[in-house]
Amino acid sequence: MNILEEIRTKFGNKADIFVKSKKRVYVSVSVDDAKDVIGYLFRILGARMSIATGIDTRTGIEMLYHMAFDKHDLMVTVRTVVEKPELKMPTLTDIIPAANWIEREIHEMLGVDFTGHPGLERLLLPDDWQAGEYPFRKKTFDSEKENIERD
């Protein structure tokens, strides 16, 4: 079974596949398609969800879902950008129960609102942490830093 061919035939233009190396593949999708693609990788192709990463960028939060194919020695990372300021994305917990904790973590650290999550409560931050204060957000972005240095 060729994983990349399967993704290509199933999603066509919706999934932009970038093969970085033999073991690392990055698939860019829109927020609306993300759940379908990740659900397909997990349920149909039998991937294991290794973890998700959230990265703060100027326009939104970049979400990376690292899906491991242990039988194929392959790590497929599904990339999508959740737009600011709404930062809404459908939850994956109904398809992948393992996504529960990491969605709670990204919610409190970066402020992404996972709609439909069964309990988007605090996981790591203390109960008295100020609401709306997201510790993993960046204060400045690298392009801005360069401008400051040039000035």
Add this chain to the structure above:
Amino acid sequence: MAKGNFIPIGPFHPLLEEPEYFKFFVEGEKVVDAEVRVGYNHRGIEKLAESKTYEQDVFLVERICGICSTSHPFAFVQAAEDISGIEVPERAKYIRTIIAELERIHSHLLWVGLAGHFIGYNTVFMWAWKYREPVLDIFEAISGNRNHYGMFKVGGVRRDILEKDVPGLLKAINEVEGFCSMLTKAVMDDPVIQARTKGIGILKKKDAIDLCVVGPVARASGIDIDIRKDHPYAAYDKVCFDKIVMQGGDVFSKAAIRLLETIESVKIIRACLKDLPVGPIDAAIREIGIGEGIGQHEAPRGEVIHYVRSNGSNYPERHKIRAPSFMNVPSFKKTVIGESIADAALITAAVDPCYCCTERMAVVDRETNRTLKTGEDLVRLCQEKTEKIIR
């Protein structure tokens, strides 16, 4: 659900690495529901790593965990090397493998000892920890430290294993093999340990797949994943070893896997020491490059994964760390409900998250706020159950 009395476990436990707070809701002796809170030891290392250089980050991530202190640097350096496809010298790959496997032995022995203590078998505790000592001595001989070895760097390792030391190390590792085989046989054949652990806290294969558990927890439930075999790295594709998989899903399977893995680790170390290739130990990396990389390593508790994004500067732009317990701890809700309190401590420990948390257990009556049972009572309860079985 009527949530009457609950047993709080945690959040602080001085011995093991991750403070967690378990709340077991009980009806009589039976656990009917469970909750967990983590984050008591959240140090913001992911954020801190963004303000340190790649060289410094290796030392920073080494200090995430005291017991498996090589797992995080191993995954991190591989993530940094993955960014622009840096090739590591062969000799460095072998040395990395030796360090990682020595760590697996001492981490598994530590767990077996603690598990033995809590079922009231202090002999197991004493022996397992006694046999862990020579492993730490080997570490001292190789790296100069018994823990926090500081061996890793992006592109290679910091210290070489000298040819003149190899015969001594081989002799020491043969002794360790003797201890491990003896302990494995003694623990696995013991009828009391079997009675206390077989059929207890079963994690079904379907639940294990849904929760994406990793490491010995997954392998005990019949999922044959092992990063060392499935995504070969370092020297793991050059040595011969078995992937230990069991079907039971219970505490016994998890214990047996850890014990049998120590013997496999000895095999790997011996093969690596014998075939240690000659050559440089460091690729002398000047620049990391721009891009992103993922590093995986099979730590004693399961897959560690690091994601690093580089913008070409000396500092990572984003550094994501995921330790195996993050995936394994949520599985306890499936395993502990329906079991008795006397077994709850053992089941949560079978995941190998933290064990001495049980010393902080107390059964409190919510209405009167009176402590009914202290941590010591619960340990006694657990040990008494073993004594009953012996009689």
